[in-house]
Amino acid sequence: MTPEPEPTPRDWWKSAVVYQVYPRSFADSDGDGIGDIPGIRQHLDHLENLGVDVVWLSPIYRSPMDDNGYDISDYHDVDPSFGTLDDLDGLIADLHARGMKLVMDLVVNHTSSAHQWFQESRSSRDDPKRDWYWWRPARPGHTGGEPGAEPTNWGSAFSESAWTYDPGTDEYYLHIFAASQPELNWENPEVRQAVYAMMNWWLDRGVDGFRMDVINLISKVVHDDPPDLRDGVVGGPDRQAGPIDTVRFGDPGPYVLHGPRVHEFLQEMHQAVFAHRPAGLLTVGETPATTVEQGLLYTDPARGELDMVFQFEHVDLDSGPGGKWDVVPMTPADLMASLARWQEGMGDVGWNSLYLGNHDQPRCVSRFGDDSPEHRVRSAKALATVLHLHRGTPYIYQGDELGMTNAPFRDIHDTRDIESHNAYRAALSRGLDAEQAMAAIRYKGRDNARTPMQWDATEHAGFTTGFPWIEVHPDHVTVNVATQADDPDSVLAHHRRLIELRHQEPVVVHGSFATVPLDDDRVHAFVRRLDGRELLVVANLSSDDALEAALPDAADWLDAELVLSTAGQPDEQERIVLGPWEARVYRRG
Numbered sequence: 069m070t071p072e073p074e075p076t077p078r079d080w081w082k083s084a085v086v087y088q089v090y091p092r093s094f095a096d097s098d099g100d101g102i103g104d105i106p107g108i109r110q111h112l113d114h115l116e117n118l119g120v121d122v123v124w125l126s127p128i129y130r131s132p133m134d135d136n137g138y139d140i141s142d143y144h145d146v147d148p149s150f151g152t153l154d155d156l157d158g159l160i161a162d163l164h165a166r167g168m169k170l171v172m173d174l175v176v177n178h179t180s181s182a183h184q185w186f187q188e189s190r191s192s193r194d195d196p197k198r199d200w201y202w203w204r205p206a207r208p209g210h211t212g213g214e215p216g217a218e219p220t221n222w223g224s225a226f227s228e229s230a231w232t233y234d235p236g237t238d239e240y241y242l243h244i245f246a247a248s249q250p251e252l253n254w255e256n257p258e259v260r261q262a263v264y265a266m267m268n269w270w271l272d273r274g275v276d277g278f279r280m281d282v283i284n285l286i287s288k289v290v291h292d293d294p295p296d297l298r299d300g301v302v303g304g305p306d307r308q309a310g311p312i313d314t315v316r317f318g319d320p321g322p323y324v325l326h327g328p329r330v331h332e333f334l335q336e337m338h339q340a341v342f343a344h345r346p347a348g349l350l351t352v353g354e355t356p357a358t359t360v361e362q363g364l365l366y367t368d369p370a371r372g373e374l375d376m377v378f379q380f381e382h383v384d385l386d387s388g389p390g391g392k393w394d395v396v397p398m399t400p401a402d403l404m405a406s407l408a409r410w411q412e413g414m415g416d417v418g419w420n421s422l423y424l425g426n427h428d429q430p431r432c433v434s435r436f437g438d439d440s441p442e443h444r445v446r447s448a449k450a451l452a453t454v455l456h457l458h459r460g461t462p463y464i465y466q467g468d469e470l471g472m473t474n475a476p477f478r479d480i481h482d483t484r485d486i487e488s489h490n491a492y493r494a495a496l497s498r499g500l501d502a503e504q505a506m507a508a509i510r511y512k513g514r515d516n517a518r519t520p521m522q523w524d525a526t527e528h529a530g531f532t533t534g535f536p537w538i539e540v541h542p543d544h545v546t547v548n549v550a551t552q553a554d555d556p557d558s559v560l561a562h563h564r565r566l567i568e569l570r571h572q573e574p575v576v577v578h579g580s581f582a583t584v585p586l587d588d589d590r591v592h593a594f595v596r597r598l599d600g601r602e603l604l605v606v607a608n609l610s611s612d613d614a615l616e617a618a619l620p621d622a623a624d625w626l627d628a629e630l631v632l633s634t635a636g637q638p639d640e641q642e643r644i645v646l647g648p649w650e651a652r653v654y655r656r657g
């Protein structure tokens with residue numbers, strides 16, 4: 069008799085590694101310059117060789133593509149530029165056959181303005197779907213459409229007012245993102261039921277969970293007495309870090325982030341969609357401006373909300389009072405201090421998502437590492453070591469496993485992102501010149517992460533036989549999958565070993581986390597412990613040479629097994645001294 073297979077534990081995702089595919093930029097199968105689902109299916113060997121367990125697919129739904137698919141006009145269909153529903157079913161089947169899962173992006177804080185729901189909603193003030201979105205009249209005493217008549221002073225994440233006037237019905241609608249991304253009104257139970265039905269439809273089709281876009285924005289603060297929505301603080305000290313320009317606009321943060329009903333809605337969703345299904349699914353919420361305390365509320369399994377969240381503290385460290393484009397300096401020490409706080413704060417109750425990059429962030433090696441030719445590989449490996457060995461579920465963004473870097477955009481015409489284009493226009497209108505406006509976009513612009521995946525050294529990096537929708541990074545001639553796949557010293561091979569370690573070592577998955585405080589804040593050290601097993605990770609997060617990781621028990625650790633190293637076998641006996649961006653992992657017990 070064959071033994072019964074072990075049942076999947078509810079928290080299977082603790083030992084999983086997730087890989088994010090940004091479909092537009094991953095692989096193009098038909099030469100139109102836009103990545104597509106058949107292209108993904110052609111490259112599954114890469115993911116399997118890397119060892120990842122789950123693919124998170126950024127949106128492939130039907131969309132006008134104002135925000136590259138985060139503006140959905142039909143939740144039940146695939147955009148023709150990406151393929152068909154059959155292609156998607158095929159991708160799900162291929163992944164399952166290889167033992168991998170597929171997590172879809174779920175964008176339900178807003179729809180596209182081209183969605184049928186919004187078309188109906190905007191058609192008249194009496195339409196049954198009017199209340200599915202946030203419609204408000206002009207500010208009292210003002211005429212709709214004139215400057216300053218917006219119902220509140222809120223700024224959007226894309227450098228404009230958060231309100232757009234609709235002359236057809238003489239009212240404004242709310243959008244925290246682009247004007248073509250109207251916010252759904254989750255106060256309306258019909259909206260919530262429609263969303264849950266759609267989620268169930270996808271799970272029944274075979275997908276394994278959802279990454280939920282800006283899910284902590286779904287509940288807004290609504291006052292009982294007019295005006296029910298209130299102005300935000302302009303330029304105030306309470307600003308929420310992130311993309312909102314709180315110098316020019318009021319900060320909507322306190323009214324739209326973690327609103328009063330957000331936990332109720334998530335618990336209701338959990339009951340309606342997940343609670344009755346067998347284990348094997350994954351939910352991760354994208355939650356900007358979240359504190360450790362809030363992170364615990366979202367991810368405590370006893371509350372039945374989400375498995376884990378993407379918090380933003382570490383990716384907001386280099387944002388100043390003016391928001392995302394107000395770039396301020398940040399050091400790897402700042403990064404590590406922030407991550408360590410989350411490591412310790414989430415404790416045994418919650419669970420962390422571990423990420424250093426995604427489709428909204430610049431390349432992590434350019435931002436937190438050193439992308440000079442001398443240090444690119446080493447710094448990418450050091451960052452990967454920390455990423456994979458912290459406690460939580462690691463997320464690898466496509467191309468980061470190769471150490472891809474920020475793009476050398478010459479001017480705004482090289483970029484495609486609506487966020488960058490709006491920010492550029494806003495910067496020029498504030499009196500900055502083109503070069504000043506580009507400085508922040510070159511550093512922080514989202515297109516840095518959206519240049520095509522680099523498969524090989526051929527003309528368009530093996531991404532397309534046509535003309536790519538955004539230029540391929542010129543460094544693809546050296547930085548690509550083909551050159552790294554069989555090179556044991558590559559960034560790719562290092563990621564592979566780190567993933568293997570997680571799959572083999574329960575201490576990586578379940579071990580406690582403790583930072584080892586050191587005098588030199590360029591060196592990050594932590595110990596993971598489980599049932600007598602200990603793992604020490606030391607990493608020099610700088611390009612400086614010969615930094616000592618002055619652990620009190622350094623000599624003992626030097627006797628322990630060196631499981632992973634980015635710089636070969638050291639010959640030290642007493643002191644741990646690290647070269648630039650050198651990382652080591654020791655194991656004992």
Ligand code: GLC
Pocket residue numbers: 135138139175245281282354427428
């Ligand atoms: C999330 C997405 C981002 C998108 C925004 C609006 O932050 O990750 O790409 O622009 O939501 O949907």
